[in-house]
Amino acid sequence: EAGVAQSPRYKIIEKRQSVAFWCNPISGHATLYWYQQILGQGPKLLIQFQNNGVVDDSQLPKDRFSAERLKGVDSTLKIQPAKLEDSAVYLCASSHPIGEAFFGQGTRLTVV
């Protein structure tokens, strides 16, 4: 079965610019997660979708971050405007509800 696809793999932007990440989960997985992982730390949950509805976005900085999951399949995560502290790897994962999560390779964002 195909894994979780993410793009781009790498992105370098200047502060105050905007950026978008894309995720295609495993077919049939209702749950989709976006995590932010800063170097040397564990993944921090930004937002969790169940189909196309948001289950939890309590740690999403909503003044600059937004995410959507159209038709309950693909998802995009946007940052506008970016700050230096947003430099991190952004991981997308999908799963059946409460099941094991399958992760994509992530997008490494560098804000300069």
Place this chain on the structure above:
Amino acid sequence: SQQGEEDPQALSIQEGENATMNCSYKTSINNLQWYRQNSGRGLVHLILIRSNEREKHSGRLRVTLDTSKKSSSLLITASRAADTASYFCATAGAGSYQLTFGKGTKLSVIP
């Protein structure tokens, strides 16, 4: 916030030795999962243990769960250099279904 807390933060052992990592958490869970992450790569699921289970095995991996102490341990037996990676525990909250990760244990296996 990150619920799981792994201990130790870093562990260095010789090839062939066993490695034990611990995870503590704070709230009720539906299940607890362990993941591995090689440097610069995505996370790979290792094993899932449900809240009503006490022990689970998968190859050289053994996971225990003590819900009364809100803790879990991951044992890797007969370690290999290829086991060098960061290991994370993640909890699926009871009722919330959030999957929340700890800070991880960095394991180095010396050949």
